[in-house]
Amino acid sequence: MATDQAGADGRTRIVEVGAKPETAREATAEAWLMSTEGAVRELLAGTKKGSPFESAKLAGITGVKRTPELLPHCHPIRVTGAEVLLEPDLDQGRIRVEVTVRAIDRTGVEMEALTAAAVAALSLYDTAKAFDRSARIDGVRLLRKSGGASGDYRAG
Helix, strand or coil: CCCCCCCCCCCCCCCCCCCCCCEEEEEEEEEEEECCHHHHHHHHHCECCECHHHHHHHHHHHHHHHHHHHCCCCCCCCEEEEEEEEEEECCCCEEEEEEEEEEEECCCCHHHHHHHHHHHHHHHHHHHCCCCCCCEEEEEEEEEEECCCCCCEECC
């Protein structure tokens, strides 16, 4: 086992980033709620709980902020901005979630963007399941990132 990847005793740890320079970081991730045209229409119309779309946006933003609490290797970072976009596609019976997160810090924001996209999709699913028991979440993935030592990435 390489000692730079784990402690000498093999126990998990948070990687030291204190010596790295602070740089501007940005990451965009997506997730899809796959359902039916009818269920998407119901979500767009709103429910007695309010707007599922607004709830999903708030859930996504909360996901950004709570990522280090959920994923043990993620550092708390200084997020400078985040957007949650929801794009319904009635013809296909699906909703695309896209989240972009920005920070100025020593480590990236990919996990915050991925967590936020997944949590926003889960929030949509929570309401969609009343209209479509076969609804599912698909395609959680990183679309692009910039900043940091590893450079830029764009999904193909």
